[in-house]
Amino acid sequence: MAETLIGKAAPGFEVPAVSYGSREAARLSLSSFAGEWLLLVFYPRDFSFVCPTELTAFSAQVEAFRSRGCRILGLSVDSIEDHLRWFEAAVEEGGIGPLQFPLGADEGGDVSRRYGVWLDDLQCSGRGLFLIDPAGVLQYGVVHSSSVGRSTEETLRVLDALQSGGLCRASWTSADGTIDAESQLRAGRVLGHYRIVERLGGGAFSTVFAADDLILDRRVAIKVIGRKAEAAREAVLTEARAAAKLQHPNICTMFSVETIDAVPVIVMEYIDGSPLSEMDAGRFNPDDLKSIATGVAAGLAEAHKAGVVHGDLKPANVMITAQGEAKLLDFGLARRSGSSRPAGRDDVPVTAADESGVDVTVIVSSDESGEADRGGSISGTPAYMSPEQTRGLPATTASDVFAFGLVLFELLTGRSAVQGTKIVEVMEQIRSGAVRSAAIEHCPEAFRDLMSRMLADAPEARPTMGMIGEMLDGLSFDAARGGLLR
Numbered sequence: 250m251a252e253t254l255i256g257k258a259a260p261g262f263e264v265p266a267v268s269y270g271s272r273e274a275a276r277l278s279l280s281s282f283a284g285e286w287l288l289l290v291f292y293p294r295d296f297s298f299v300c301p302t303e304l305t306a307f308s309a310q311v312e313a314f315r316s317r318g319c320r321i322l323g324l325s326v327d328s329i330e331d332h333l334r335w336f337e338a339a340v341e342e343g344g345i346g347p348l349q350f351p352l353g354a355d356e357g358g359d360v361s362r363r364y365g366v367w368l369d370d371l372q373c374s375g376r377g378l379f380l381i382d383p384a385g386v387l388q389y390g391v392v393h394s395s396s397v398g399r400s401t402e403e404t405l406r407v408l409d410a411l412q413s414g415g416l417c418r419a420s421w422t423s424a425d426g427t428i429d430a431e432s433q434l435r436a437g438r439v440l441g442h443y444r445i446v447e448r449l450g451g452g453a454f455s456t457v458f459a460a461d462d463l464i465l466d467r468r469v470a471i472k473v474i475g476r477k478a479e480a481a482r483e484a485v486l487t488e489a490r491a492a493a494k495l496q497h498p499n500i501c502t503m504f505s506v507e508t509i510d511a512v513p514v515i516v517m518e519y520i521d522g523s524p525l526s527e528m529d530a531g532r533f534n535p536d537d538l539k540s541i542a543t544g545v546a547a548g549l550a551e552a553h554k555a556g557v558v559h560g561d562l563k564p565a566n567v568m569i570t571a572q573g574e575a576k577l578l579d580f581g582l583a584r585r586s587g588s589s590r591p592a593g594r595d596d597v598p599v600t601a602a603d604e605s606g607v608d609v610t611v612i613v614s615s616d617e618s619g620e621a622d623r624g625g626s627i628s629g630t631p632a633y634m635s636p637e638q639t640r641g642l643p644a645t646t647a648s649d650v651f652a653f654g655l656v657l658f659e660l661l662t663g664r665s666a667v668q669g670t671k672i673v674e675v676m677e678q679i680r681s682g683a684v685r686s687a688a689i690e691h692c693p694e695a696f697r698d699l700m701s702r703m704l705a706d707a708p709e710a711r712p713t714m715g716m717i718g719e720m721l722d723g724l725s726f727d728a729a730r731g732g733l734l735r
Contacts, residue, residue, distance in 0.1 A: 254364070254365065254379075254387045254390060255387055255388065255389070255390060256386065256387070256388070257386065257387060258385055258386060258387070259279060259379070259381045259385055259386065259387040260279075260360075260363035260364055261278065261279045261280075261363075262278060262279055262355075262359075262360040262363065263276060263277070263278035263279075264276070264277060264278075264324065264353040264354055264355055264360060265277075265329050265353065265354050266322065266329075266351040266352060266353040266354070267329050267332050267333060267336075267351060267352060267354075268348075268350070268351040268352075269336050269345075269346075269347050269348045269349070270336075270347070272333060274329045274354075275351075277322065277351065277353060279381070279385060282320055282322075282381070283383070283385065284383050285318055285319065285320055285383055286314075286317065286318050286319035286320070286380065286381065286382060286383060286408065286412075287319065287320055287321075287322065287380070287381040288307075288314060288319055288320070288321045288322070288378070288379070288380055288404065288408075289322055289324065289364070289377075289378070289379040289380075289381060290303075290304070290307060290321060290322065290323045290324065290377075290378055290399075291323075291324050291325070291355075291361055291364065291366050291374040291375065291376065291377035291378070291379075292304065292323060292324070292325050292374070292376060293325065293326075293368075293371065293373045293374060293375070293376070293395050294325055294326065294327060294373055295325060295327045295331050295332060295334075295335040295345070296331075296335060296338075296343045299376075299395070299396065299397070299398045300325075301343075301345050301346075302398055303376075303398035303399050303401075304323060304345060304348060305345065305346060305348070306398075306401045307321055307350070307401055307404075308347075308348045308349040308350060309349075309401075310401045310405065311349040311350055313405055314405070314408070317405075317408055317409070317412060318383070319380075319408060320350070321349075321350035322350065322351060322352075322353055323348075323350060323351070323352040323353065324352070324353045324354075324355045324360060324361070324374065325352070325353075325354075325355060325373065325374060326354075326355055326356055326357070326358055326361070326372070326373045326374065327352075327354060327356075328354050328356055329354050331354075332352045332354065335352075336348070355374065358372070358373070358374060361373075361374035361375075361377070364377055364379060364390075365377070365392075366392055368395070371395070375392050375393070375394075375395060376392065376393035376394070376395060376397070376398070376399060377390065377391070377392045378390070378391050378392075378393075378399050378404065380404075380407065380408060380411065382411070388411050389407050389408075389411060406422060406423075409422075409423045414511060415511050434448075434456070434458060434473065434512075435448070436448075439463075440460070440471070440509050440510055440512060440514070441509035441510060442462065442463045442464045443460040443461065443462055443463065443469065443471060443509075443516070444460060444461045444463055445458050445459075445460050445471075446458070446459040446460055446461060446468070447459050449470065450524075451475075455472045455473055455474050455475050455515075456472070456473045456475060457470055457471065457472050457473075458470070458471045458473065459471075459519060467519075468519040469504065469516050469517065469518070469519050470501075470516075470517045470518065470519045470520070471514050471515070471516055471517070472514060472515040472516075472517060473512055473513070473514050474486065474513040474514070474515070486506050486508075486513055486515070489503065489506045489515050489580070490506045491557065492552075492557050492580035493505075493506060494555065495551065495552055495555055495557060495580060497547070497548055497551040497552075498544075498547075498548075498574070498576075499544040499545065499547050499548030499551070499574070499575055499576055499577060500548045500551065500552065500576060500577045500580065501517050501518050501520060501568065501576045501577060501578050501580075502517065502518040503515060503516070503517050503518075503580070504516045504517060504518070517578075518576075520568045520570055520576055521570060521571050522568050522569050522570040522571055522576075523568070523569055524564065524565050524566075524567065524568055524569075524578075525541070525564035525565070525567040525568070525569055525575075525656075526563070526564035526565040526567075528569060533660070535725070535726040535727045536726075537573055538660055538661070538726040539721070539726045540573060540574070540575070541567075541569065541573075541575045541660060542657055542660055542721055542726075543718060543721050543722065544574060544575035544576075545562075545567055545575050545577065545653065545656065546653065546714055546717050546718040546721055547718055548575070548576070548577040549562070549577065549649055549650075549653060549714045550713070550714035550715045550717075550718055552577075552580065552649075553646040553649070553713070553714055553715075554715075557580060558644050558645060558646055558648070558649060559577065559579070559580060559644075559649050559652075560629060560644035560648065560649070561579060561629050561630055561633075561644075561652075562577075562633060562649055562652035562653060562656060563630045563632070563633040563652065563656065564656055564659065566578045566579045567656070629644065631667075631672045631675045631676055632655070632665065632667045632675055633652045633655050633656070633667075634648075634651075634652070634676065634679060635647070635648035635651035635652065635679070635708070636651070636679055636680050636706050637708055639676040639679050639680050640680065645708060646713070646714070647708035647709070647711045648708070649714070650703050650711040650712065650713070650714060650717065651703060651704060651708075651711065653703065653714070653717070654688065654700055654703030654704045655667070655684070655688070655704070657696075657700070657703070658688045658691075658692055658700065661692050661693055661696060661726075662691055662692060662693075664691075666684045666685075666687045666688040666691070667679070667684050668687075682706060684704070685701070685704040685705075685706070688700050688704055689701050689704070695724055695725060696724060699712075699717070699720050699721075699724070703717065
């Protein structure tokens with residue numbers, strides 16, 4: 250039964266407990282140890298033969314446990330009076346001696362039953378041992394025969410392994426490194442209840458795999474947040490959870506955001522299709538173009554209505570399904586509208602001298618981008634940033650509108666409005682208005698007014714995505730040339 254409790258909230262309890270040298274009992278509960286690790290040691294009875302040997306062994310190592318932020322509580326069916334007699338009896342007469350942790354009275358065995366260690370035939374608890382983390386989650390449990398004592402050294406080893414936060418091999422010690430599960434993810438490997446099928450792609454922050462959900466019997470996509478974003482992982486996962494509420498036909502559905510086998514992942518809908526960035530030029534007819542453009546606009550409008558900003562819209566983050574439907578990806582790297590900056594992007598530095606980063610997600614310090622007076626950092630994909638993003642300001646819904654304008658231009662013309670391979674040059678084109686001028690000049694005439702408004706330098710001058718969707722419905726895509734360069 251103990252095994253079924255692992256990874257779940259530890260069963261609550263409240264018992265009277267007494268410490269050596271005191272005759273006053275105190276009430277101890279699971280909440281008494283909140284914010285600390287707790288080693289819960291069940292044992293059969295006071296004055297028995299094996300119990301003193303293991304309890305005194307744990308007592309001798311109490312400082313080793315304390316140094317790891319772990320306290321110890323012993324529990325048996327004995328009463329407080331029994332515990333006091335055990336403390337006060339001479340060791341040669343079966344006494345326990347100066348124990349360095351309290352003993353609780355689980356009379357009747359209620360707590361033992363909750364933890365699955367009650368021995369009904371003996372009317373006492375078995376030798377159950379449990380490690381509960383500071384959040385109250387039961388992380389380790391073992392139950393021995395009543396005739397076999399437990400190892401203090403093994404318990405400390407397991408505590409060290411749990412606190413390492415990684416995957417630990419058999420016989421692991423604190424001198425060993427943990428297993429790098431991320432680097433070993435490949436076809437056939439099982440991560441939690443997902444069997445990896447193939448690698449679909451990757452970027453600066455993450456790698457995406459197709460996987461089979463072994464419980465629900467369905468294909469999913471798993472985005473693994475990479476080590477390069479290690480310091481920002483929790484921020485990225487928090488933002489993904491905020492975006493997970495988005496439900497729309499043009500947005501890739503997130504199923505869960507969790508950490509599995511020490512690997513932080515976002516589990517998403519598997520989309521049978523290709524990124525817009527990889528589609529062949531000239532593939533799209535006018536109806537396809539309109540469907541893709543209006544689909545992306547509808548997905549963004551839904552996100553903005555929910556207060557979620559994408560912040561990194563680009564062709565690589567638009568999947569086209571086998572049925573020709575557009576679906577937006579990577580809201581896991583987006584942020585909530587109103588937060589001060591994108592989640593954790595400044596933990597993945599890329600210098601402005603990088604000549605291969607204009608169409609991949611990067612982070613550039615403000616001084617490298619020519620905006621030293623702004624301070625902070627600039628994040629996103631340079632070739633699809635809004636002017637305010639290049640100046641170090643956070644992305645907003647209006648920033649998504651600007652990026653959508655650049656994506657739409659590529660759909661209509663088959664080429665990018667941004668020229669160049671150096672990040673600093675591309676950002677200067679966007680800040681100077683050169684990109685806006687080129688897009689207006691070279692897009693089909695029917696789209697020039699809309700393009701001009703979407704690519705306005707001032708964020709407040711740009712229309713909302715809802716307005717853009719309505720305008721697209723009334724435009725003809727017949728004169729547009731399909732295809733995408735990147």
